[in-house]
Amino acid sequence: MQNIININNINKTLKNASKSSIDSILSKALNFKELKPDEIAVLLNIEDKKNLKKIYATAKKIKEIIFGKRIVLFAPLYVSNECINDCLYCGFRRSNKSASRITLPLSKIVEQAKILEHTGYKRILLVASENPKKVTISYLASAVKEIYKNTSIHIVHLNSAPFNIDGFKKLHNSGLGVYQLFQETYHPETYFYMHPGETEKDYYLRITAMDRAIKGGIKDVGIGALFGLYDYKFETMALIFHSRHLEKKFGSSAHTISVPRLRPAENTPVQKTKYNLSDEEFKKVVAVLRIAVPAAGIVISTRESAKLRNTIITLGASQISAGSRTSPCGYSSETGKRWLEQFSIDDNRPLDKVIQDMIHHGVIPSLCTTCYRIGRTGKTFTLKAYEGQIKNFCLPNALLTLKEYSLDNASLQTAKICDKMINKYIKNIKKYKLPDNLNLKIEQIINGKRDIYY
Numbered sequence: 001m002q003n004i005i006n007i008n009n010i011n012k013t014l015k016n017a018s019k020s021s022i023d024s025i026l027s028k029a030l031n032f033k034e035l036k037p038d039e040i041a042v043l044l045n046i047e048d049k050k051n052l053k054k055i056y057a058t059a060k061k062i063k064e065i066i067f068g069k070r071i072v073l074f075a076p077l078y079v080s081n082e083c084i085n086d087c088l089y090c091g092f093r094r095s096n097k098s099a100s101r102i103t104l105p106l107s108k109i110v111e112q113a114k115i116l117e118h119t120g121y122k123r124i125l126l127v128a129s130e131n132p133k134k135v136t137i138s139y140l141a142s143a144v145k146e147i148y149k150n151t152s153i154h155i156v157h158l159n160s161a162p163f164n165i166d167g168f169k170k171l172h173n174s175g176l177g178v179y180q181l182f183q184e185t186y187h188p189e190t191y192f193y194m195h196p197g198e199t200e201k202d203y204y205l206r207i208t209a210m211d212r213a214i215k216g217g218i219k220d221v222g223i224g225a226l227f228g229l230y231d232y233k234f235e236t237m238a239l240i241f242h243s244r245h246l247e248k249k250f251g252s253s254a255h256t257i258s259v260p261r262l263r264p265a266e267n268t269p270v271q272k273t274k275y276n277l278s279d280e281e282f283k284k285v286v287a288v289l290r291i292a293v294p295a296a297g298i299v300i301s302t303r304e305s306a307k308l309r310n311t312i313i314t315l316g317a318s319q320i321s322a323g324s325r326t327s328p329c330g331y332s333s334e335t336g337k338r339w340l341e342q343f344s345i346d347d348n349r350p351l352d353k354v355i356q357d358m359i360h361h362g363v364i365p366s367l368c369t370t371c372y373r374i375g376r377t378g379k380t381f382t383l384k385a386y387e388g389q390i391k392n393f394c395l396p397n398a399l400l401t402l403k404e405y406s407l408d409n410a411s412l413q414t415a416k417i418c419d420k421m422i423n424k425y426i427k428n429i430k431k432y433k434l435p436d437n438l439n440l441k442i443e444q445i446i447n448g449k450r451d452i453y454y
């Protein structure tokens, strides 16, 4: 374990955080100089409102320097809830007998993907429970390929159990975008308690999965922790150390860092713990991650309320899911069965409403998928992000995809709001440093062309 993150160091660092001034740490971060662990600990230990505000303002600035004002949207697609594990906090745990279980056949996966496609999504995240007999590598690779073949979804990501290098090679060859796996908790004792029957070997196989995924050819990997299982400061620091390990070894930081918070799930023994964090603490986690790992996408799920998500999208988050369902067949209502959900969600707004609210908060909703498809991935992506170049693609691409959404999927009201935002940017093309030919490309979309990008 010690070759990925040093657990003892995290605890010591948090306890003995330096006395460096908060202002000097934040200005160092704004100059994209790597913060030392004890400087990160200073930020994590802040509790007073005045200094929290400074952290939030810095996170917002860094996010906008790297990615601009866009936030990327995606939806999860659960392919299986048949799980062999018994994790104490998860609705899919094998001892939960309260609802139906299924591993979707490929035709059903495509059906669900088509529903998402017609709603307007261009990127989806397949989510699979752990079941080596049913959720095999070839099943997942076929699911990815079938979605590309039968829908206009441009990129498919995956959140699944870890595999060996050969397995990851097969997934990479299927055209997979980001491979995502959460450690859930980096604290070994808590890990073994929450995952009955799992051993040190399982912990190790999980924490080293990203190393194998990258060796298998997958350039973009997503890490995460389930906040609320253990101390949030510890988990935040561990995520940062994990990402730095990847950056040192492979040249690119974690492509995404997800910060799900523990939510009640049906028939689970752990619904709440003494480590549940407040909204303010959660906002601090997001902001500190943004400051410490500037090039990573920080992902906020629908586990959080609409109100909190509307705030967090201006504090450093760069990707959000929307309109999510957390059970297989979740996007079709006519199945007649109640399929087991992984956890309950708090933000039930459909994509259309989320887009309206984002625009209202001055954020540009983006359905862009360009980087994955043209090789701006891995090390290349991280370097361009640090150079401040990524936002030059993100902003025009967000507007192009928003125009497609406005024409193809939006309600009348949302279409008007989208068009107003697009026109504002087009009219001020110089001020926003947008490409001169953006207007021409918007015209091409109006005339029926699709999938145009920079």
Ligand code: SF4
Binding pocket: 070, 072, 366, 368, 369, 370, 371, 372, 376, 390, 393, 394, 395, 397
């Ligand atoms: S340009 Fe790249 S980083 Fe920006 S939104 Fe598109 S895919 Fe993401």
